[in-house]
Amino acid sequence: MSAVNAAGWRPEMGPAQHPAHEDAPRDTASGDRGLMLEEPLIFELAAPGGTGVDFEDIAGEVLPGLAKHRRAAPLALPGLSEPETVRHYTRLSRQNYAIDLGPFPLGSCTMKHNPRLNEKMARLPGFVDIHPLQPVSTVQGALRAINELAHWLITLTGMRGVAMSPKAGAHGELCGLLCIRAALEARGDAREVILVPESAHGTNPATAAFAGYRVENIPATADGRVDLAALKARLGPDVAGVMITNPNTCGLFERDMKTISDAVHAAGGLVYCDGANFNAIVGKVRPGDLGIDAMHINLHKTFSTPHGGGGPGSGPVVLSEALCPFGPIPFTELYEDGHLTLVEEETAPERHPDTFGRMAAFHGQMGMFTRALTYILSHGADGLRQVAEDAVLNANYVLRSLEDVLDAPFAAAGPCMHEALFSDDDLGDGMTTLDIAKGLIDEGFHPMTVYFPLVVHGAMLVEPTETESKAGLDRLIGSLRSLAQRARAGDQTLKTAPHFAPRRRLDETQAARKPVLTWRGDAAA
Template sequence: MTINPSGWRPSAPSDVHGNAPATTTGNRALMLEEALLFEIGSRDQTGVDFANVERAGTERIAGLARTSLDLPGLSEPETVRHYTRLSRQNYAIDLGLFPLGSCTMKHNPRFNEKMARLPGFADIHPLQPQETVQGALELIDTLAHWLITLTGMSAVAMSPKAGAHGELCGILSIRAALEARGDARSVVLVPESAHGTNPATAAFAGYKVEDIPATAAGRVDLEALKARLGPDVAAVMITNPNTCGLFEPDMKAISDAVHAAGAFVYCDGANFNAIVGRVRPGDLGVDAMHINLHKTFSTPHGGGGPGSGPVVLSEALTPFAPLPFVAKQADGRFKLVEEEHAADDHPDAFGRMVAFHGQMGMFSRALSYILSHGADGLRQVAEDAVLNANYVLRSLEDVLDAPFAPSGPCMHEAIFSDHGFAEGFTTIDVAKALIDEGFHPMTMYFPLVVHGAMLIEPTETESKASLDQFIVALRSIAIRARAGDEALKAAPIYAPRRRLDETLAARKPILAWKTPAPDGADSGEGAELGGR
């Protein structure tokens, strides 16, 4: 099999000492080695025979007739086996724990999936007449009511398609509010403990971004924030609970100071799962906050289409929310308020975020989750998520450095550093060794305020038994890293592929297949995207 120059190569079933493969196929029992399609088939053959027939037409639109597929020919069994074998090499939440911090990879209940597939939700079209989709509009309105109630806010924009898209919606609402009062401001402040998309969103919206430092306890430095506030500051984008897995105890004081300076508070709601049912961001002075439905309300990441990142807004920002939105009429029916209604119903809207309103697949799943839990159940979601994270933190703090553990409990995620590892051993070695133990690695090297960060979020859906298994595996690896066990450098041994040369792969990626030259030399073809 051809070796990829970036270092990505088959992991033949050698033993832990790197000895020669025990088989000639590359297979490891039922974990079957799978080559590329180009290595399985051949361009000079096909899996199907076609009779010589005349084509019905001579030209395709704009003359885009395909002259050559340049693809390998495979039989139907070969094709099916190829994709089935690849699918077995995927790691998924239905296979095991996803300890990714900041991602909230929780169980997706099958009940939600059943509801999302009901006729009237799964098969509607965005251009249907509104009188034919009253049930769908009512579902959106009901979900909106729950999101407003849970957050203590005034309104919600349901159209944003993801977290970062929601951030942009919130910042554009803030900009519209400032413009409406004739207040030109140019700076957005972003604490070091905020999510990485926050500064990108502010910059995309045309603002200059400035950092606010964190304290030694991993929270926003309130005095530094107050010192920077001024007439040029439009907003502060803060994540709470923050990316260190900690609640900001000065959140109300932060909001009061920002409002006193004439600015707005944007809260990144990606970590709302840790406080849902227990804390209402509106009570803390938040003006805008996006909610990742996949993180807090169990919809799949992406879900086979656009995701969903509704944005809740304070009373001050409600007039500037984007179009369209669902409104209940006096006769009990629902309508979408769009541009043609805006002059009467919503004259200060800043515009649209998307062509069509919402994502029914995500809305129906999220509402199913909310209604099946109820207010008390959602409160328990937050409590169990925090309990699980603290269980992980306290079970590992004796073998992994936990920089913020002395300041008290964490919230939804536990953070560790690489401090204490033997010389030459890093977080990446621990992460790769976890793969050999059958676990997806945790989030690595984020947030940047912790050196060699390992961020772990178990969520509320993991049992104590599954957490214990993960903790035992990570404890063992951490002890080996502290002792300088050189075998860690070879991990993963048992995965379908061995460790990448990640630096080379990033700097010289091979993005397309190229036929190896007959003499083994580099043919020079396909080295860049668009090559053969």
């Protein structure tokens, strides 16, 4: 028997049998569809004078000096009772997608399940209630936890030191490049160029440019990896280093990484590795053994903290022996008696004289550190190795299950790593990656990463992570197979998908260029 997906479609059905071809159900008077309610804006729900709390009139005069700040008219805030407010936000939450509802197959994002134990530990009073301006003597336990995490990161990567303060991936990239710049300037070697392969993360060239470098691309080979000959040919006295993503954004391991590092070092440059895909090799490969000088680690990816919507994030940067003296402050220093001290600017000249300075106001993201350390201690070294193995196994299961219905440009090159890459080639006339992604919403899934990496036309990058079961992957694979077959059959309903979501397909170009983000009452566009 064939599995029936969320829309009632079976692979053996012809396109005319798909439910979307049936007559649409009659619209309801309210606009609601079962438990999927048509929710107005909170301003539209408000009633004049409505409120969930009654306040007595405030007696007395305005304090001297504050009269000029007195409001001339009431704030135009929505007035709702408490049940109206609670119901509004509860109904909105039902229109959202979350990792607790299903997989986030976003390639390059590692959106895995976050164990609840992590959250419990992060909410312990000694972690959740501390303040960055407390005296160091009152946060010894927090510093010890940070140091324990730092020790694990150094051990897992085979590096010499780690800067904990960077707040996320791109912030970590900047930290690593500033370390490289400081190291080169210390030896009187002002270089201007950073080489970035086509298969690197999109933030890499932006970070290099922000750090003041001129960016030059290195092409990829036909099998999706760095063109070693082209890279070697470009190395010279003006090249400060290379920013390389390994495993790369095509989901492939850079097999020539050690050779690349040796060539860059021989030319006087340094090597930055983007660690966003560390989940594929954690416990299996130590970047330090491959000649890496600096690499950020996305704690919110590899070590399971949920992320999205701009946060939370944390991007510690591990450093080689060559770059450790130039790392940022603050950092924790561990004494032989077990006492930890936070090295700040006033003490850095004696203990960290070559630091390039400060990356952030404070030491880092305590909640992220606590979750990541809990995750690491829960798994141990052997468990982390299995994390990588299971993530790679799941991605290859997806790749091989779909390569007969979706173009997989690098499938012939061998197994992938933690993510499977497909393209919209062979989908049929006029059918695109966007149609597959929007159709996947109708199937009850969050879409995969689309149109990235740019080296593949109409890219679809699927990263299942290790926390998805085979049964869950089979559901996702079944839906993707169905969508690919419908596209090849010319099913035009995909061009207007999604049909079963709270909102139909948007004009994404206009949404990006002319967003309406402010409520203006009757004048709202």
